[in-house]
Amino acid sequence: MKIVITNDHAATELKTELLFHLLGKGHTVEDMGSNGDRAEYPQLAHAAAKKIADGEFEFGVFLCGTGAGMCIAANKVHGIRAIVCTEPFTAKLAREHNDAQVLCIGARVVGRELAKMIVDEFIEAKFEGGRHATRVETFMAFESRQA
Ligand code: RB5
Numbered sequence: 001m002k003i004v005i006t007n008d009h010a011a012t013e014l015k016t017e018l019l020f021h022l023l024g025k026g027h028t029v030e031d032m033g034s035n036g037d038r039a040e041y042p043q044l045a046h047a048a049a050k051k052i053a054d055g056e057f058e059f060g061v062f063l064c065g066t067g068a069g070m071c072i073a074a075n076k077v078h079g080i081r082a083i084v085c086t087e088p089f090t091a092k093l094a095r096e097h098n099d100a101q102v103l104c105i106g107a108r109v110v111g112r113e114l115a116k117m118i119v120d121e122f123i124e125a126k127f128e129g130g131r132h133a134t135r136v137e138t139f140m141a142f143e144s145r146q147a
Helices: 009-024 041-053 069-073 087-098 110-124 133-147
Strands: 002-007 028-030 059-064 083-085 104-105
Touching: 002 009, 002 041, 002 069, 009 028, 009 059, 009 104, 009 110, 041 059, 041 069, 059 069, 069 083, 069 104, 083 087, 087 110, 104 110
Parallel strands: 002 028, 002 059, 059 104, 083 104
Antiparallel strands: none
16 A cells, blocks of 8 residues: 655654554555654645645555644545544544545554554555445535535
8 A cells, every 4th residue: 555654743753663564564655754853733734635635645644642633634635534543443444434544643642552553454444335435425525515
């Protein structure tokens, strides 16, 4: 898979863990995040989410202190469906039912081994389509009408 990863200064260590984890699984990963310098999550999330919306990457892993700021900012980009996740079950269902492309994790909330499990469930799950596609189309139409 082609994955973009980004992070602010609160999540540099977790980013490094997840970056090597994903590379080790054979994914292509671009790192657009901070390597320790103070960095603002709104700009970071916007830049990486735009690349997904433009079709350059299939998925995003966005990391900050709580995951919340990255998630809110990512969802402001047209076409993006981002979630904050603290456990693998929601990560899996967010792909299967909601067709989310961006997974946000809080480095101050989730430990690194749990974060790897969450990322794996998200990346490996497939959107089920069918009745779920109708629901996703419905909420994406709300976004288009507001544009
Ligand atoms: C940075 O201190 C912190 O606000 C940020 O990482 C994130 O948690 C925001 O949602």
